[in-house]
Amino acid sequence: MKRLQLLVAIAGLALIVTACGGSTASTEPSGKPAGWLDAVGEGEGALNLIIWEGYAERGAVDPAYDWVTPFETATGCKVSTTSMTDSANGVQLLQSGEYDGGSFSGDASVRLMKAGDVAPVNVSLLSNYANVFSGLKDKAHNSLDGVPYGVPHGRGANVLMWNSDVVTTPPTSWDPVWEGGSAYKGKISVYDSSIYIADAAIHLMATQPALGITDPYQLNDAQFAAAIALLEAQRDNGAVYWGTAADQITSFASGDLVVGTTWQYQANMLASEPKVKIATTLPAEGSTGWSDTWMMATKAKHPNCMYLWMDHMMSAQANGQATVWFGEAPTSQAACDYAETISPGHCEQFHATDEAYFEKVWYWSTPQADCADADAATSCKDQDAWVEAWTTLRGN
Amino acid sequence: MTLIRRLVQWFSRRPRAALSAQLAGPFGWILLIYLGSLFVLLLHAFWVKDSFTGKVEPFVWTLEAFGQVLGNPVYLTIALRTILIATLVTLTDALLALPIAYYMSRVASPRTRAILLVGITMPLWASYLVKVYAWRTILQGNGLLSWLLGPLGIDGPGLSEIWSTWLVLSYLWLPYMILPIFAGLERIPNSLLEASVDLGGSAGMTFRRVILPQLLPALAAGSIFTFSLSLGDYIVPDLVSDAKFIGNVIYDNSALGNFPVAAAFSILPVVIMLIYLLLARRAGAFESL
Numbered sequence: 001m002k003r004l005q006l007l008v009a010i011a012g013l014a015l016i017v018t019a020c021g022g023s024t025a026s027t028e029p030s031g032k033p034a035g036w037l038d039a040v041g042e043g044e045g046a047l048n049l050i051i052w053e054g055y056a057e058r059g060a061v062d063p064a065y066d067w068v069t070p071f072e073t074a075t076g077c078k079v080s081t082t083s084m085t086d087s088a089n090g091v092q093l094l095q096s097g098e099y100d101g102g103s104f105s106g107d108a109s110v111r112l113m114k115a116g117d118v119a120p121v122n123v124s125l126l127s128n129y130a131n132v133f134s135g136l137k138d139k140a141h142n143s144l145d146g147v148p149y150g151v152p153h154g155r156g157a158n159v160l161m162w163n164s165d166v167v168t169t170p171p172t173s174w175d176p177v178w179e180g181g182s183a184y185k186g187k188i189s190v191y192d193s194s195i196y197i198a199d200a201a202i203h204l205m206a207t208q209p210a211l212g213i214t215d216p217y218q219l220n221d222a223q224f225a226a227a228i229a230l231l232e233a234q235r236d237n238g239a240v241y242w243g244t245a246a247d248q249i250t251s252f253a254s255g256d257l258v259v260g261t262t263w264q265y266q267a268n269m270l271a272s273e274p275k276v277k278i279a280t281t282l283p284a285e286g287s288t289g290w291s292d293t294w295m296m297a298t299k300a301k302h303p304n305c306m307y308l309w310m311d312h313m314m315s316a317q318a319n320g321q322a323t324v325w326f327g328e329a330p331t332s333q334a335a336c337d338y339a340e341t342i343s344p345g346h347c348e349q350f351h352a353t354d355e356a357y358f359e360k361v362w363y364w365s366t367p368q369a370d371c372a373d374a375d376a377a378t379s380c381k382d383q384d385a386w387v388e389a390w391t392t393l394r395g396n
Numbered sequence: 397m398t399l400i401r402r403l404v405q406w407f408s409r410r411p412r413a414a415l416s417a418q419l420a421g422p423f424g425w426i427l428l429i430y431l432g433s434l435f436v437l438l439l440h441a442f443w444v445k446d447s448f449t450g451k452v453e454p455f456v457w458t459l460e461a462f463g464q465v466l467g468n469p470v471y472l473t474i475a476l477r478t479i480l481i482a483t484l485v486t487l488t489d490a491l492l493a494l495p496i497a498y499y500m501s502r503v504a505s506p507r508t509r510a511i512l513l514v515g516i517t518m519p520l521w522a523s524y525l526v527k528v529y530a531w532r533t534i535l536q537g538n539g540l541l542s543w544l545l546g547p548l549g550i551d552g553p554g555l556s557e558i559w560s561t562w563l564v565l566s567y568l569w570l571p572y573m574i575l576p577i578f579a580g581l582e583r584i585p586n587s588l589l590e591a592s593v594d595l596g597g598s599a600g601m602t603f604r605r606v607i608l609p610q611l612l613p614a615l616a617a618g619s620i621f622t623f624s625l626s627l628g629d630y631i632v633p634d635l636v637s638d639a640k641f642i643g644n645v646i647y648d649n650s651a652l653g654n655f656p657v658a659a660a661f662s663i664l665p666v667v668i669m670l671i672y673l674l675l676a677r678r679a680g681a682f683e684s685l
Contacts, residue, residue: 091450092650115449186556240556241638256537256554368448384447387654388464395470395640 035119035298037307043077044302047309050093050102052292053083053245054265054326055153064342065325067318075312077305085243086193087364088387094118100300101309103153105290106141107195107217107364113144118295120147125307128314131332135355141363142293150295151310154319156328156350157289157361158191158199159280161262163252173283174203176259177239178230186238189248189260194383194390195364198288199261200227200234202362206285216288216362218371218380224389231393241394245269252276264327264350286360323350441659452655461656471645475664478642481562482626486619488566489573493618497577513578516571524568528635531564535636560636565626572621580614581607616681623672627665 032038049056056079059066068079082099084090087108094102094117104112112118123129129151136142136152143149160174167176167184177188178200190196201216204226211223219227240257242248249266251257253273262280270278294313296306312318314331320338323330329352330336336347351357365372371380381389407414444456465471500512519527532555534540541552553559584607592602630643640648642665649658676682 088450095450111449115446115451117449238556243634247635250532250536251555254537254539366448382447383450384445384654387649388468391640391645391648392468392470394638395474395645 033120034116035296035300035303037122037125037303040125040307041304043075043305043308045076045078045305047077047079047302047305048099049079049081049309050084050090050099050104051081052103052105052326055103055292055322056081057322057325062325065321067312067321071309071312071318075305075308077302077308079309083244086191086195088194088383091117094297097297097299099297100302100306101294101296103292103294104150105292105364107366109141109150109293109295111366112295113149117298118149119298119300120144120149121151121296121307121310123148123151126151126311126314128311128332131316131334132314133332133353135353136291136331139291141291141365150293151314152331153292153294153313154323154326154328154331155289155291155358155361155363156264156326157282157287157358158261159264159267159287160283161189161252161260161267161278161280163255163258164277164279166258170279170281171259171283172281173206174199174285174287177261178203178234179207181234181237181239184237184259186240187256187258188234188237188239189251189257189262190234190239190241191261192241192243192394194386195288196261197224197227197231197386197389198362198364200230202285202287204230215372217365217367218373219367220371220378220380224381224385228389228393235393252278265325268325268327282357282360286362289358289361289363291363437659438663439659440655441663443656445654445656450654458656461660464657465660471661474640474645475642477558477639478627478665479668481558481565481641482623484562485565485569485626486573486622488562489570489622490577490615490619492566492570493573493577497574497581500574500578501581516574520571525631527568528564528632531560531567531636535560535563555636556638558633558637558639561633561639561641564632564636565629568632569622569625572625573618576614576618576621577611580611580617584610613680613683616676616679620673620676620681624669627668 056068057065058068058079072078082093084093084102087105090102090104090108091111093099094104094112095115101118104118109118132152136155138146138148142152160171160177162171162176164170166187176184177190181188191199197219198216201213201219201223204211204223205213205216208226211226213219213223240251242251242260245263245266248257248260248262249269252266252270253276255276264280267278267280270276294310296303296310300306313322314335316332316334316338319330319332319335320342323335324339324343324346327350329350330339330347336352339346347353367381367383367386369379369382370376371378407417439454440452441461442457442459444453444458444460445451446453496512496516500509504512535552536542536555537552539552542554545552553563588606588610589602592606597605628643630641630647633639633641633644642661646658646662649655649661
């Protein structure tokens, strides 16, 4: 009996170990990259997406904002979504192999492209791609060697949000969450992700130019240490960290928190809250931000549905609705025109064509050991170091 | 038909083989699916990870993840915080459960006892998440708790203090402490208590010298639930406070693609629970589960 059990155990483990040893191929025998489509066929009936909260609405919150149901009716692809908490979480979700694709920011998209987790997109199959602003095509965060790996969803900046009953003078800089934070002890709201270290770096670019920060995502040891010191001071001012948009919305709605960093989405949700008065701004130092891309997983089980979805999300109606709902800039003039019909002044408010505005916005990107430049002499803190520093900051 | 008959005959002559065949299913499940997946998880702790793509390189061995966990004191702080809260939750639940269970088994009429039993198990029917979110609305600013404490001039713990975690975990796991203690008390014969009183023992002495020693296995059994459930929880700390527990660090690291560090750190609660279970076995907990 004992020997039998042992044998079963060993056989079982051997099975597991061999099953784990499989490797991925980057190209198919035909010479085409993995996941490449030559034609969009009939939808497969289902689509599993990783999204940012608010990126796929089916009218559940406000019946006027529904761009999923029309898609399902037209294509027969039933949409299921999972919200990511931050970009690293999105990468992990996609690598699980359960999803057809998702809406990724720059700090996830580049990693996914380089790892071969997402497939290059045959944009000639997407009729709405031609309408997209040229300023959003062929960028480092959505293309590799000139080949697009996805289509844009929208872009925007992380903004400063405050409760104007408590913060009576409208702030113009990030000071209330950093040095001026002692005035709002225990009422500061901060994004709970290692990428937030870049927000500290952006503030340092303005307040401590001697550090010589040129890119808030590529920091050397001294610059990184200064950013962490700033974050520690913020934490000791009683910062409260939000993991999901819903989390932050409840805290502001109840008046627990009064100032902090947010996506425009939360401010839009709070606009209907009668008890609190919420305002936002893009502070003078600039800010972190995102330019999101719909990408298809190399191992997508429903590639036709994914192509149909990518095309749908560039259509005037879907993109107009989605960007008004979340509070970000649409990706085409047609979408802008549609957005104006539901929210007049939308494209001007979110600077859809204002490249000068977006020059103040540092899109989320991945911290790299080589500082993401060609200079071999420089070295920077990589993604792992950022994550570990964040664990240390939050764990103590 | 003949094949089946021959098979039956073959097995009937070999009782050991019959037993092995019957147990092969459940044992295979536990070995392959249950322990197997745990084993693969532990293997990850020794594998290399690509910092940029976040992919784990299987069968490339390193102790880097352990170095990272041991080299940074924050992981120790987090472990101690988790153990402290799990211990406090266990003590709180034991203190609350003792009088309730005593009342149920010795004082209450059968009718009251039935009502209490239903009342205690009822919350277990509701989803864990619903209960945690209910606590969020109780704890948040302008919530029920601050409304109650307001006139006394006390501020509620809000949703950022670690004490909220203690409060909510104590609430969640209380039934798991009451039920074993109730069962344990039921097993103590009334004659023992009567004898103690007859011999002049005060209520306190009867409790300390007669009830408590006999109740120890039940207490240990209940504490296994409250301690291990608190030790492994990561949703409550995330939703009602800002504190990081062992589970949060494991979750964060696996969600952030640093699987080796998550795997290395997850060995710690396994070790803690093994030690705890050994101690609980000494106290006779497994006989009263």
